Amino acid sequence: MWFNGALRSKGRPIEPLNQLTATEIVAEIGQGRTTCEAVVRACLDRVAEREPQVHAWAYLDPEAAIAAARAFDNSGKRGPLAGVPFGVKDIVDTFDMPTEWGTPIHKGRQPERDAACVALSRKAGGVLLGKTVTTEFANLHPGPTRNPHDLTRTPAGSSSGSAAAVADFMVPIAIGTQTTGSTIRPASFCGVFGYRPTWGEHRMHGVMEASGSLDTLGILSRSVADIALYRDVLLGIPPEPMPSIARPHFALCRSHVWNEFEPVTRTLVEDAAHRLARVGARVTEFTLPAEFELLNDAHRTISSFEFARTFTFEIEHHWNEISDTLRGGRLQDGIVGRFDRYIEAKRLADECRRRLDALMGGIDVLLTPAAFGEAPVGMPAFAGVPLYQIWTTLHVPAVSIPVFKGPAGMPIGAQLIAKRHDDRKLFACAQWAFERLT
Amino acid sequence: MWFNGALRSKGRPIEPLNQLTATEIVAEIGQGRTTCEAVVRACLDRVAEREPQVHAWAYLDPEAAIAAARAFDNSGKRGPLAGVPFGVKDIVDTFDMPTEWGTPIHKGRQPERDAACVALSRKAGGVLLGKTVTTEFANLHPGPTRNPHDLTRTPAGSSSGSAAAVADFMVPIAIGTQTTGSTIRPASFCGVFGYRPTWGEHRMHGVMEASGSLDTLGILSRSVADIALYRDVLLGIPPEPMPSIARPHFALCRSHVWNEFEPVTRTLVEDAAHRLARVGARVTEFTLPAEFELLNDAHRTISSFEFARTFTFEIEHHWNEISDTLRGGRLQDGIVGRFDRYIEAKRLADECRRRLDALMGGIDVLLTPAAFGEAPVGMPAFAGVPLYQIWTTLHVPAVSIPVFKGPAGMPIGAQLIAKRHDDRKLFACAQWAFERLT
Numbered sequence: 001m002w003f004n005g006a007l008r009s010k011g012r013p014i015e016p017l018n019q020l021t022a023t024e025i026v027a028e029i030g031q032g033r034t035t036c037e038a039v040v041r042a043c044l045d046r047v048a049e050r051e052p053q054v055h056a057w058a059y060l061d062p063e064a065a066i067a068a069a070r071a072f073d074n075s076g077k078r079g080p081l082a083g084v085p086f087g088v089k090d091i092v093d094t095f096d097m098p099t100e101w102g103t104p105i106h107k108g109r110q111p112e113r114d115a116a117c118v119a120l121s122r123k124a125g126g127v128l129l130g131k132t133v134t135t136e137f138a139n140l141h142p143g144p145t146r147n148p149h150d151l152t153r154t155p156a157g158s159s160s161g162s163a164a165a166v167a168d169f170m171v172p173i174a175i176g177t178q179t180t181g182s183t184i185r186p187a188s189f190c191g192v193f194g195y196r197p198t199w200g201e202h203r204m205h206g207v208m209e210a211s212g213s214l215d216t217l218g219i220l221s222r223s224v225a226d227i228a229l230y231r232d233v234l235l236g237i238p239p240e241p242m243p244s245i246a247r248p249h250f251a252l253c254r255s256h257v258w259n260e261f262e263p264v265t266r267t268l269v270e271d272a273a274h275r276l277a278r279v280g281a282r283v284t285e286f287t288l289p290a291e292f293e294l295l296n297d298a299h300r301t302i303s304s305f306e307f308a309r310t311f312t313f314e315i316e317h318h319w320n321e322i323s324d325t326l327r328g329g330r331l332q333d334g335i336v337g338r339f340d341r342y343i344e345a346k347r348l349a350d351e352c353r354r355r356l357d358a359l360m361g362g363i364d365v366l367l368t369p370a371a372f373g374e375a376p377v378g379m380p381a382f383a384g385v386p387l388y389q390i391w392t393t394l395h396v397p398a399v400s401i402p403v404f405k406g407p408a409g410m411p412i413g414a415q416l417i418a419k420r421h422d423d424r425k426l427f428a429c430a431q432w433a434f435e436r437l438t
Numbered sequence: 439m440w441f442n443g444a445l446r447s448k449g450r451p452i453e454p455l456n457q458l459t460a461t462e463i464v465a466e467i468g469q470g471r472t473t474c475e476a477v478v479r480a481c482l483d484r485v486a487e488r489e490p491q492v493h494a495w496a497y498l499d500p501e502a503a504i505a506a507a508r509a510f511d512n513s514g515k516r517g518p519l520a521g522v523p524f525g526v527k528d529i530v531d532t533f534d535m536p537t538e539w540g541t542p543i544h545k546g547r548q549p550e551r552d553a554a555c556v557a558l559s560r561k562a563g564g565v566l567l568g569k570t571v572t573t574e575f576a577n578l579h580p581g582p583t584r585n586p587h588d589l590t591r592t593p594a595g596s597s598s599g600s601a602a603a604v605a606d607f608m609v610p611i612a613i614g615t616q617t618t619g620s621t622i623r624p625a626s627f628c629g630v631f632g633y634r635p636t637w638g639e640h641r642m643h644g645v646m647e648a649s650g651s652l653d654t655l656g657i658l659s660r661s662v663a664d665i666a667l668y669r670d671v672l673l674g675i676p677p678e679p680m681p682s683i684a685r686p687h688f689a690l691c692r693s694h695v696w697n698e699f700e701p702v703t704r705t706l707v708e709d710a711a712h713r714l715a716r717v718g719a720r721v722t723e724f725t726l727p728a729e730f731e732l733l734n735d736a737h738r739t740i741s742s743f744e745f746a747r748t749f750t751f752e753i754e755h756h757w758n759e760i761s762d763t764l765r766g767g768r769l770q771d772g773i774v775g776r777f778d779r780y781i782e783a784k785r786l787a788d789e790c791r792r793r794l795d796a797l798m799g800g801i802d803v804l805l806t807p808a809a810f811g812e813a814p815v816g817m818p819a820f821a822g823v824p825l826y827q828i829w830t831t832l833h834v835p836a837v838s839i840p841v842f843k844g845p846a847g848m849p850i851g852a853q854l855i856a857k858r859h860d861d862r863k864l865f866a867c868a869q870w871a872f873e874r875l876t
Contacts, residue, residue: 095751109550119750200651200784205748209643236747237777309674310643312557313533339675343859346638354792421781 017042022084022172022226026125029083036083036127040069043085043129047170053151055144056165058090059097060130068127079125080229080239086121087165087174089158090131091138091208094118101208102134102143102158105318115206117175117217117234124233129171132161137311138177138210139330140381141323147189149410153375156189158182159218163190166220173226175234176218179210179303181371181388183218184415187400189375191411193430195219195227198420199395202234209310211303213346214392224431227399231423245364245428250276251286253366253417256293260385262373265412268404269369272414272437276367279436286366289359292352292390298345299389300333305342308334325381349393356394357419364422365429370413374406391415397423399430403437455480460522460610460664464563467521474521474565478507481523481567485608491589493582494603496528497535498568506565517563518667518677524559525603525612527596528569529576529646532556539646540572540581540596543756553644555613555655555672562671567609570599575749576615576648577768578819579761585627587848591813594627596620597656601628604658611664613672614656617648617741619809619826621656622853625838626808629849631868633657633665636858637833640672647748649741651784652830662869665837669861683802683866688714689724691804691855694731698823700811703850706842707807710852710875714805717874724804727797730790730828736783737827738771743780746772763819787831794832795857802860803867808851812844829853835861837868841875 017039020028028034044062051057065085072083093099093111100106114122122128133143135157145160147153148168155164159176163186166174176183178196187194195218202217209215219230225242232239252273258266277283307330308315314322315331322331360366372385391398397420400413416433418426455477458466466472482500489495503523510521531537531549538544552560560566571581573595583598585591586606593602597614601624604612614621616634625632633656640655647653657668663680670677690711696704715721745768746753752760753769760769798804810822829836835858838851854871856864 106550112544112547114751116748116750119754120747123750123754201781203647203744203748204650205647209641212642213638235777236750306641309558310554310641312554312561312674313552313644316557316561339673343639347859421785 018046018169020172021223022081022221023223023229025084025172026080026082036072037066037069039083040065040085040127040129043171046168050148050168050170054146054148054164054168056132056161056168056170058100058102058131058133058161065127065129072125072127077125079123081121081233082125084126084173085129085171086126087129087132087162087171088118089162089174089176090134091177092118092175093206094128094131097128097131099131102136102138103321105314105321111206113206116203117207120234120236126233132159132165132174134158135160136323136326138179138182138208139326141325142379142381147375149191150375152377153410154189154379156186156371156375159186159220162220163187163192163194166190166222167192172222173230174220176220177207178216178218178392179214180299180392183220184370184388184398184400184413187220187402188370188411188413191402193221193224193227193402194400194413195231196392196398197231198397198423211306212310213302213306214299224399224401224427224434228424228427240424242431243424243428245425245432247280247282248429248432249282249284249362249364250367250429250433251284251363253286253288253368255288255368255387255390257385257387260372261369264407265369265371265373268412269367269414272403273367275437276433281432284363286360286363288390289355294348295352295390295393296386298348299393301337301341301345302349302393304330304333305337306334307331308337353394353420356396360419364418364425366417368415368417370400370415374408374410374412391417395420397426399426401430401434403434456484456607458610459661460519460659461661461667463522463610464518464520474510475504475507477521478503478523478565478567481609484606488586488606488608492584492586492602492606494570494599494606494608496538496540496569496571496599503565503567510563510565515563517561519559519671520563522564522611523567523609524564525567525570525600525609526556527600527612527614528572529615530556530613531644532566532569535566535569537569540574540576541759543752543759549644551644554641555645558672558674564671570597570603570612572596573598574761574764576617576620576646577764579763580817580819585813587629588813588846590815591848592627592817594624594809594813597624597658600658601625601630601632604628604660605630610660611668612658614658615645615648616654616656616830617652618737618830621658622808622826622836622838622851623822625658625840626849626851627813629840631659631662631665631840632838632851633669634830634836635669636835636861649744650748651740651744652737662837662839662865662872666862666865678862680869681862681866683863683870685718685720686867686870687720687722687800687802688805688867688871689722689801691724691726691806693726693806693825693828695823695825698810699807702844703807703809703811706850707805707852710841711805713875714871719870722801724798724801726828732786733790733828733831734824736786737831739775739779739783740787740831742768742771743775744772745769746775791832791858794834798857802856802863804855806853806855808838808853812846812848812850829855833858835864837864839868839872841872
């Protein structure tokens with residue numbers, strides 16, 4: 001585990017406050033042992049200390065954050081996220097902070113309203129701390145964020161700042177998004193929990209669209225309980241208690257790219273499967289049918305076709321302000337993309353989604369790596385094997401849990417994947433596995 | 439047919455220019471027989487004459503429109519929509535005009551970029567004439583627009599201004615949207631062609647979300663050829679020639695609400711089926727399985743659940759500025775909506791979509807009414823039977839063709855519906871039917 005174990009003690013008040021989880025903050029504030037202002041000040045202290053190196057934030061106004069925290073404390077407001085500071089990826093609209101999409105093209109862009117997910121967070125009592133760094137248009141070209149575990153390494157993207165800020169104890173929870181692996185990979189590289197929901201459950205209004213057929217929100221956190229809580233908040237429903245499961249059925253899924261993972265990653269995941277079996281889980285193996293490999297291409301076809309059309313305005317007016325990485329990559333792919341192939345890819349994806357439900361049968365969750373290995377040194381625009389495309393295209397929910405350590409001492413996540421709409425079962429299994437693998 | 443038949447003559451230059459279709463304008467300008475400025479001036483003359491009664495426009499700056507037309511003429515720009523003025527429903531973002539969503543809450547809201555569909559229209563050479571009136575948040579509470587065929591009657595919503603402006607020869611094509619019947623119904627009431635595409639094909643970025651799982655763009659036009667052309671433009675692909683079909687297979691579908699249609703509507707549609715058979719179509723009957731009726735409730739469950747969450751910001755900050763119609767209707771339904779029922783409705787919809795493909799077999803298109811009858815007198819916030827919900831939830835493409843006249847002399851449309859992604863076959867059948875029913 002990558003966090004301070006002492007935090008889980010019963011001491012009051014728990015310090016440092018910036019290391020609390022969202023669930024803990026709600027309890028501490030609710031029971032009058034601390035205030036939102038104190039929590040926010042602790043987070044801001046951490047930001048002041050570390051941000052010059054980590055660069056997790058695209059926008060953060062400490063005075064405004066303190067004022068918002070004070071306003072919360074004075075309001076007597078309650079709610080499932082009462083007094084919890086949260087970070088929001090800078091492709092998500094906020095009425096009181098700019099939203100620049102990681103591109104100079106939209107520098108200073110100030111939305112007039114909150115995205116649905118931000119409004120729902122605030123309605124639940126959350127206090128927006130600031131906007132976190134995204135890669136350019138949530139694509140590959142990196143922002144300035146560094147991996148807080150090793151500043152010479154990438155945090156991965158595109159939810160770079162959200163993952164780094166949560167990992168570095170600057171904020172307990174943050175909103176990301178995922179179109180390929182933009183939440184799961186940075187969660188793995190930064191050693192935090194990352195959650196990509198079942199596609200289509202959360203409202204995306206006010207979130208920059210990358211590829212509408214694949215985009216979801218993402219949650220970065222330091223506990224599974226926080227993910228379960230925040231998921232319900234973002235669905236706009238009364239949070240249910242953290243789910244549990246007596247004897248989960250895990251299935252090790254090596255996927256089509258197994259041989260491209262780093263050997264240490266393969267060993268860690270196989271070992272985890274053995275350990276889970278030894279402590280009482282049912283553990284089997286699961287192999288995707290060979291034709292599911294076509295979903296890799298389907299993902300590329302769908303995402304690039306949609307991306308290039310979504311950003312027609314930027315292509316027409318700001319072509320020279322777009323990175324070479326994006327122009328020569330997803331945009332070029334999309335601009336020349338053929339509609340018949342796009343529809344064919346969507347039909348294939350639809351068919352595979354249906355088949356997966358039957359194929360998984362009684363399996364609760366699949367177990368597979370959350371990244372090819374540790375975060376590499378440097379800030380590459382792309383890193384690693386095509387691990388996420390199949391799962392993202394299948395619209396299934398996924399969680400990365402920070403349970404492994406690589407040869408350089410950097411975190412690697414285990415990825416757990418459930419059937420569509422089985423998100424809460426996924427949380428139960430993730431918690432079960434996390435408790436037994438750490 | 440509701441338009442000036444003389445327009446189809448070979449006379450040059452065709453006058454009045456505001457009565458040309460988009461396809462005709464492209465040809466006329468392309469062959470140097472007229473200019474974009476002349477077309478736009480003709481449209482503006484019509485607007486000047488009729489807008490004080492019709493109220494189709496939420497924003498229109500004649501001088502800016504003329505300047506844009508001149509700029510087009512001077513640019514030598516070509517493209518599939520070269521020189522065609524178009525209107526855009528005022529829930530669709532435009533960088534040079536406000537976008538107010540039909541609510542005082544967002545009065546003066548000025549987006550910093552074009553929605554994908556607007557950028558694609560301009561890229562193809564289209565010249566944005568102005569923003570058309572929408573009902574409040576594209577829901578039921580009406581705007582000021584009147585039916586151009588009878589100013590005492592409603593044009594229907596929510597794409598009220600787009601349908602009225604096209605019907606009244608103020609603009610040849612306009613973008614609408616549809617979440618329930620927001621394109622098909624105003625097309626029927628106003629006597630124009632209306633097209634709702636297969637869900638998910640067009641990028642919705644920059645379009646106000648009502649219910650993301652159901653929303654599509656819509657096209658209002660005065661010819662099927664214009665719909666075929668504009669659909670490809672909005673997909674960002676090179677337009678293919680207007681499709682044709684030798685002997686279409688129509689199936690009369692009375693649907694679950696047949697007995698709630700006005701008797702005249704039932705007679706007109708049944709008569710049309712007979713006429714199509716007499717002139718060579720294969721015509722059969724098609725009955726939806728009884729359980730498809732559940733999609734009516736599923737539509738209400740999905741749309742209200744999503745709508746209430748999408749608009750959390752407005753609910754939290756502007757509750758008193760929302761109409762009673764909306765607060766007591768879709769918002770109230772959605773606020774109390776249960777997540778398990780929402781997911782259950784989505785699963786049912788997914789299953790029915792799959793089944794419909796098989797059920798329709800070799801049928802090319804279904805034939806059903808496009809509205810319960812003529813546009814009623816007055817400006818009701820709601821009118822008519824739940825005709826659209828099942829089809830919209832099935833994600834199928836639909837076209838309303840203006841082929842009937844009711845007892846008051848008002849238009850009624852025939853609605854044709856194809857399988858998902860069979861949009862071009864739908865156009866071929868619509869043209870085939872239109873030519874033989876008028």
